[in-house]
Amino acid sequence: MDTVKYLLPDVDLPANWYNLAADLSGPLPPVLHPGTGEPIGPEDLAPLFPMALIEQEVSTERWIPIPEEVRQILLQWRCTPLYRARRLEKALNTPAKIYYKYEGVSPSGSHKPNTAVAQAYYNREAGIKKITTETGAGQWGSSLALACQMFDLECLVYMVKVSFNQKPYRRAFMETFGATCIPSPSDTTAAGKAILEKDPDCTGSLGIAISEAVEVAAQNADTSYCLGSVLNHVLLHQTVIGQECLAQLEMAGDYPDVIVGCTGGGSNFAGIAFPFIGRKLRGERDVRVVAVEPSACPTLTKGRYAYDFGDTAHLTPLVKMHTLGSTFVPPGFHSGGLRYHGMAPMVSHVLASGLCEARSFNQLECFAAGTQFAKAEGILPAPEATHAVVGAIREAERCREEGRAETILFNLCGHGHFDMQAYMDYNAGKLRDYDYPEGEIAMALAGLPVHGNS
C-alpha cells in the first residue's frame, strides 16, 4: 500500500472551535489604542467587526460552538483527508512516519475558507451588506469571495499590486465569484493616495492593502472588514484542522512527536498545532511544534517581540507580536501569503513561551522540497506550503540520521494550481534565493511605536 488515507465521516466534523486562550497560563498582552496607549475595548473594534467576532477575539472559553449553518457549508469539503506519505518516506529512506493533512481539497484550494465562511456568516447575521479585505497571493481573497457569494454579501478585495499584475488568474477566479478586485495601493482611499503621492510606482504590500481595506470599512456603516489571518478569532476558526488530525491519528493508532506548519500570519499553523499544544498545556501529551517561515521575511526567527501596527498606514490598534516593523516591505519571493511583517499575537505568545520552535528556509530549498513532494505524493503544494514540506523533510532526515522512528505531522495547507508561474520559473532555473534583508529590517524596527515598547 503506497498512500494511506484517513477519512472521517461527516458526523466527526468538530462541533466546536478550540480556543487556546483557555489553556494558556495567563492572558495575552493587551491590544493597545495607537493614540492613547491604553488597552482597547470591544467598542473600539465595533466599526470594523460584528460583535460576535469581537467576542470570539477576546474569549477565554475553551470550546466555542460552530453555528450549524457554517458546519453545513464546511461539510462540502470537510473533513479533509489525512494522508500517510508512504511514497515520500520511501524516497527519503527514513524510519520516520510522515503524515500530512491536506487542506487543498476546499473549493478555493486552501485552508482559508474555514474562516471565510464563518466570518461571512457572522457578518450576514449582523446585517452587514459588504465586506472589504486585502489579499496577497490571492488564497484569502478567493476564499472570502466564495464565502460572500454564499451569504449574498458584496466583496471588495484590495490585492497587492505586484500580485494583481502577476496573477491575473487569481483575480479572474475572484471575479467569477462576483468579487471586485482593486490593485493596491489605489486612489480609492486616503491611505492609498498618500502612498502613491510619495511613490507612484509602489508595487504594494499586505500592510498597505490592509490600510486601504480597513479605511473603507471604518467609513461605511453597512461595511465590515475581514482579515484572513493574525487575529485570535481567525486562528480559532482554523482549529477544525488540528481537531480532525487528532481523530484521524487515533484511527491510525499514532500520535505526532513533531508537528510542522508554515507561518505567514500564523493561521494554518495555529489551526493544526493549537489543539495539540492545548493537550500539552493540560498535561495530557507532550509534542514538539515547529513553525517554518521564509528566510527573506523572517518574522519569528529574526523579528522583535514588541508592540507594532498591523498595517502600514497605522490605522490598526497596536498588538504585541513578532514583527519586522510595519514599514518593512519583503523582497519579491514567490510565497505571497508569507510576505507579512508581523505575526499572529497568539502564535508569537506561543513561541515566546517556549511552546514551539521556529525555522526559516530560502525559496530554492522550498521549491526543491515541493517538487520532491509532488513527485512522490502526486500533489503540487502551494509555494507557502512548500515551507511546511521542507520542514517536515528535514525532520525526517534527522530521524534517518538518528535512527529514530518518530511520527511527523505537517499541514499541507493548499495546492499550487494558481502558482504555476513560480514552478515554471523554478524549473527554468530563473528563481534565486534572497539575502537576509538585515538593513531594511533594522530600519523598519527603528520605527516601532513608543506605546507598549517604552
Next chain:
Amino acid sequence: MDTVKYLLPDVDLPANWYNLAADLSGPLPPVLHPGTGEPIGPEDLAPLFPMALIEQEVSTERWIPIPEEVRQILLQWRCTPLYRARRLEKALNTPAKIYYKYEGVSPSGSHKPNTAVAQAYYNREAGIKKITTETGAGQWGSSLALACQMFDLECLVYMVKVSFNQKPYRRAFMETFGATCIPSPSDTTAAGKAILEKDPDCTGSLGIAISEAVEVAAQNADTSYCLGSVLNHVLLHQTVIGQECLAQLEMAGDYPDVIVGCTGGGSNFAGIAFPFIGRKLRGERDVRVVAVEPSACPTLTKGRYAYDFGDTAHLTPLVKMHTLGSTFVPPGFHSGGLRYHGMAPMVSHVLASGLCEARSFNQLECFAAGTQFAKAEGILPAPEATHAVVGAIREAERCREEGRAETILFNLCGHGHFDMQAYMDYNAGKLRDYDYPEGEIAMALAGLPVHGNS
C-alpha cells in the same frame, strides 16, 4: 442544509471495471487495417500497447478485475464525492433534483487519472520503459505524467502547439512531475516534419499530436503509446465513476431519470453513463442519457457514422465512429479537451442504437452556465465540464416548465484551475461564439477512407 454530500468508504471502491460490450446486443463493428480493409487482430496493436490492454480492448467479459496496486493508488482520491446541488436547484427554482459527481478532486484535477494509472501499471508490468502520448488542454498529459512518475516510467507528451503556447502552466505542471513536453507539430517525427513542410505555422491539432506520439511508440520496442480517451479500454477504466454513482444514489434513495455528460473523445461520458446503460440493457431500470458537445466541433450531432482514422497522418487503424473527418481542424474555442474530430466507437454505437441522445451548445452559453454553477456551488468547472453543466441546467429548466420533479445526474469531470485565461476572457467579454463550420466539415468528410465506407 445547502449542499449534500454522499461519500463512500474505501471498501466501496469498485473491485471491477464494467464492460458495456457484455450487454450490447451484438459486437461492435470491427476495427479495420487501413491498408487491407480487413479486420485487425491483437498482433497488429502489439507495437503500441501491452497485451493486457489489448485484451481489455476486445473483451466481452462484463466485469474485469481492477489490479490491487491500481486500486490502492486510486484510493488516494477515490471514491469521489457525489453532491446534491441544493444551491443550484434553488437558483434555478426547479422542482428537479440535481446531483453531480465531482472528479476534480484527483491530483491532476479531472477524471483522467482513473485510466492513466491503470495504463501506466499495465505498461510497467509489461516491461515498458517509456510512454508517449498527446494532449490538448493538458488534462490528459498531466494525468499521464503523474501516473508515469508513480510507476517510474519516462513520459513524452506531444502537446498541441496552440495549447503549448497558451497554457505554459499546464506544461510546467507536467514537467514538475518529470514529463517531457514537445509542441506538436514538431521536427522530432516524420509526421510532424511533413506537416511543418506544408505549413510551417501550423498550430497543431489532437489528430496531428496523436500521429507523432504513435510514430515514436511504433518505432521503439521499449516504448508504448497511451491514449486518454476513445478506445474501449480507456472507457472501461472510467466506469468506476458510474459504479460509485449507483452506490451513492442508493444512499440518497434516488435514481436518475436523466444522466448528462460532456463528450470530446467520450471517456468521462462513458464513465458515468455506461453502468446505467448496462442496467437499462439488462432490463433492470430505464434511464435517459444525454451527451453534450461543443457546437463548433459537433461530432455526434452533425458528424457521419462511418469508418475513419483516429489521427491526421493516418497511422492508426480505421474505426467506425461519428466523425467530422480526420483532417477537420476545429476552431479555437476554449475547451481543448473537446476539440477532436472523432468519437469513441462505443459511444457512437450507443448513440446509433438509440441508447442516448446528443445535444450541442456554443461556448458563451457554456461559460455562462459554468459561472452560474460556480456562484451557486463554489466549484469552478473546467471549460469542458461546463458543457455538462449547461446540459443539466437545461434539463432542470425543462422540469420547471413541465412541473416535473425529475432526478438529474451529471458528471463534473474536472475543475478549471488551469483554464483561468478562458474565464478571464469570458469575464472581459472577449469570448465569442463560433459558427457551425459547415464547409470545413463537408470538405473533411469528403476525404473519408474507402475501406468500410464503400
